Amino acid sequence: MPATLMNERDLEFLLYELFDSEGLITRERYQDHDRQTFNEVINTAKTIAEKHFLPIRQKLDTEQPTFDGTKVHIVPELKTAISAVIESGIGSATADYDLGGMQVPPIIASAAGAFLSVAGGVGMGYNMLTTANANLLQAHGSDELIDTWVKPMREGRFMGTMAMTEPGSGSGLGDLITKAVKGDDGTYRISGNKIYISGGDHDLSENIVHLVLARIQGAPKGVKGISLFVVPKFLLNDDGSIGEDNEVALAGLFHKMGGRAQTSTALSFGEKNGSVGYLVGEENCGLKYMFHMMNEARIMVGTGAAVIAVAGYQYSVDYAKNRPQGRLPSCKDPLSPMVNIIEHADVKRMLLAQKAYAEGAMALVLYGTQLSDDEHTADTEELRQHAHTLLDFLTPIIKTWPSEYGH
Amino acid sequence: MGGHGYINEHPVEMFYRDNRLNPIHEGTTGIQSLDLLTRKVPMNKMQGYKATLHEIVKTLDEAKHYSSLQPMTEQLSEALATLSTTTEAVLTAMATKNIDLALSNSVKYLELFGHVIIAWLWLKQSIVATKALAEKPHQADVHFYQGKLQAAQYFYRFELPEINVWSKLLTQTDSTSFDMQPEWF
Ligand SMILES: Cc1cc2nc3c(=O)[nH]c(=O)nc-3n(C[C@H](O)[C@H](O)[C@H](O)COP(=O)(O)OP(=O)(O)OC[C@H]3O[C@@H](n4cnc5c(N)ncnc54)[C@H](O)[C@@H]3O)c2cc1C
Numbered sequence: 001m002p003a004t005l006m007n008e009r010d011l012e013f014l015l016y017e018l019f020d021s022e023g024l025i026t027r028e029r030y031q032d033h034d035r036q037t038f039n040e041v042i043n044t045a046k047t048i049a050e051k052h053f054l055p056i057r058q059k060l061d062t063e064q065p066t067f068d069g070t071k072v073h074i075v076p077e078l079k080t081a082i083s084a085v086i087e088s089g090i091g092s093a094t095a096d097y098d099l100g101g102m103q104v105p106p107i108i109a110s111a112a113g114a115f116l117s118v119a120g121g122v123g124m125g126y127n128m129l130t131t132a133n134a135n136l137l138q139a140h141g142s143d144e145l146i147d148t149w150v151k152p153m154r155e156g157r158f159m160g161t162m163a164m165t166e167p168g169s170g171s172g173l174g175d176l177i178t179k180a181v182k183g184d185d186g187t188y189r190i191s192g193n194k195i196y197i198s199g200g201d202h203d204l205s206e207n208i209v210h211l212v213l214a215r216i217q218g219a220p221k222g223v224k225g226i227s228l229f230v231v232p233k234f235l236l237n238d239d240g241s242i243g244e245d246n247e248v249a250l251a252g253l254f255h256k257m258g259g260r261a262q263t264s265t266a267l268s269f270g271e272k273n274g275s276v277g278y279l280v281g282e283e284n285c286g287l288k289y290m291f292h293m294m295n296e297a298r299i300m301v302g303t304g305a306a307v308i309a310v311a312g313y314q315y316s317v318d319y320a321k322n323r324p325q326g327r328l329p330s331c332k333d334p335l336s337p338m339v340n341i342i343e344h345a346d347v348k349r350m351l352l353a354q355k356a357y358a359e360g361a362m363a364l365v366l367y368g369t370q371l372s373d374d375e376h377t378a379d380t381e382e383l384r385q386h387a388h389t390l391l392d393f394l395t396p397i398i399k400t401w402p403s404e405y406g407h
Numbered sequence: 408m409g410g411h412g413y414i415n416e417h418p419v420e421m422f423y424r425d426n427r428l429n430p431i432h433e434g435t436t437g438i439q440s441l442d443l444l445t446r447k448v449p450m451n452k453m454q455g456y457k458a459t460l461h462e463i464v465k466t467l468d469e470a471k472h473y474s475s476l477q478p479m480t481e482q483l484s485e486a487l488a489t490l491s492t493t494t495e496a497v498l499t500a501m502a503t504k505n506i507d508l509a510l511s512n513s514v515k516y517l518e519l520f521g522h523v524i525i526a527w528l529w530l531k532q533s534i535v536a537t538k539a540l541a542e543k544p545h546q547a548d549v550h551f552y553q554g555k556l557q558a559a560q561y562f563y564r565f566e567l568p569e570i571n572v573w574s575k576l577l578t579q580t581d582s583t584s585f586d587m588q589p590e591w592f
Binding site: 009010013017018057058061062121122171196198256257258259294297298301302304305308309311312315316319320323325341349352353355356359360361363364367386389390392393394395396397399400401402403404405406407 | 408409411412415417418419421422423424425426427428429430432433434435436437438439440442443447450451454455456458459462517518520521524525528529531532535539551554555557558559561562565566
């Protein structure tokens with residue numbers, strides 16, 4: 001049954017009637033855009049979603065990634081689909097022009113991304129993590145780190161992860177024990193085990209840029225002794241080409257209940273000599289930097305949940321309009337035609353609940369996304385600060401409410 | 408969808424499984440709720456909290472111009488008052504009682520706040536829909552906006568009242584979970 005991916009009328013309502021996204025074009029950053037270019041971005045995403053992701057959606061779910069001891073195998077069509085996203089420019093649509101982006105407002109990119117995540121499940125998760133990783137490095141990394149790692153990630157040649165969780169340290173990151181030892185050349189040697197690292201290994205890109213939280217020898221206990229490192233899967237030669245293996249070994253893949261297109265990995269760092277790690281920012285400030293990525297990721301999590309809720313609602317409505325079953329309590333005539341279930345009051349109650357949750361959640365995440373834009377591009381410093389205050393406060397709700405009520 | 412939603416010939420069971428991760432990664436719901444109460448609410452003399460409430464009040468002021476939205480407006484005003492008294496009670500408990508006890512129902516606080524925020528966004532959507540309907544749009548849009556108003560009404564009548572249950576647990580610093588002992592399970 002061909003249910004539409006998203007409710008396009010509702011997206012239009014949220015973007016242009018509720019949040020006045022069209023007004024954004026008066027901001028300098030968006031001066032080359034107008035409603036038409038916004039819609040082109042959304043339509044491009046929709047086309048790729050329908051052409052490349054939707055046909056493999058079920059396959060991505062039933063054929064989980066496998067590890068043969070040397071290499072990870074993922075449904076090969078995923079790479080084609082992701083390449084289509086990267087080539088279209090949608091993957092880094094919000095980035096600056098000089099970094100290969102299109103300077104599209106995040107709220108528009110989010111609406112476009114909705115089609116891709118409904119059609120591709122978490123197949124798009126690889127790109128999202130990469131973008132968030134690159135954004136963190138751009139905000140907190142040295143020029144050298146940015147030149148070396150951010151560019152190839154924006155181009156889609158490298159992909160990124162966030163490697164925080166350890167077997168003994170999940171919610172309480174203060175207890176993590178992955179070790180970093182400073183070498184004479186200013187780089188560090190990283191060793192330890194990480195688990196649940198999404199996109200931690202795969203064959204979708206030339207290299208994988210792990211952002212790893214670790215504790216430098218002698219650092220204080222707790223969250224104040226955590227530093228952040230870039231630890232690539234492969235080191236780079238001086239000319240930027242792929243060099244030596246950096247001792248980031250895949251210990252195994254986890255098999256997941258859902259979101260199966262994205263590998264969930266146990267990684268072992270530096271079992272022999274230590275993996276080479278490049279410090280991001282200053283020592284012992286790692287968690288603060290990671291929060292840059294986590295806050296962004298939390299909005300993405302809420303968005304992912306809201307989008308799934310909308311998709312489920314859409315599908316259910318479509319189904320209910322086409323499924324004949326039973327008759328209303330007032331009808332006693334067995335010869336009368338059955339009604340479609342959407343006529344039953346209790347079905348309407350359930351669909352109303354879905355609509356109220358899904359469209360409420362979608363409004364919330366788009367509001368949050370707009371705040372994340374306003375804090376950088378609103379007209380005055382005061383408005384930017386105001387947006388920052390609101391977003392910072394609302395992040396736990398934007399992350400959690402759609403996640404808890406989105407199903 | 409009945410049984411048809413339970414089988415993998417339709418994608419909704421996959422949607423359900425896909426979403427199950429979201430309350431877990433990037434900070435579980437429990438962790439988020441503690442972050443909200445211990446950091447976000449008190450931070451900078453409650454600046455974020457106050458700014459958020461102020462946004463809601465702005466929408467309430469706007470909604471007063473539409474008589475058909477009166478019931479929702481009144482209900483959201485009451486919900487806002489409930490949120491305020493609950494917040495005050497929880498912060499007081501955090502300052503004066505055993506902090507572990509005072510925070511033991513933090514997820515209910517996050518849910519309460521979340522419901523108020525979603526109710527606010529539904530009121531905002533209802534204002535837009537009411538204005539649009541007054542312009543006599545074409546038939547498909549009439550249906551669309553009526554659907555918005557009906558979903559908003561559903562949220563206000565079926566969902567929003569839940570906050571009163573949560574508020575009671577929070578203001579009374581209910582100790583059911585806190586008092587439970589590992590050995591009693
Ligand atoms: C599919 C998947 C993908 C993931 N991707 C990544 C990734 O890319 N990178 C990464 O670093 N991590 C990732 N994670 C890890 C994820 O962030 C952790 O699973 C999460 O933070 C919870 O940690 P935990 O699983 O160790 O659970 P625990 O921390 O052991 O928590 C178990 C339960 O105890 C509760 N709890 C724990 N501490 C407290 C407390 N102080 N107060 C109240 N309740 C508490 C929790 O809320 C939870 O209900 C991923 C996980 C999964 C399942």
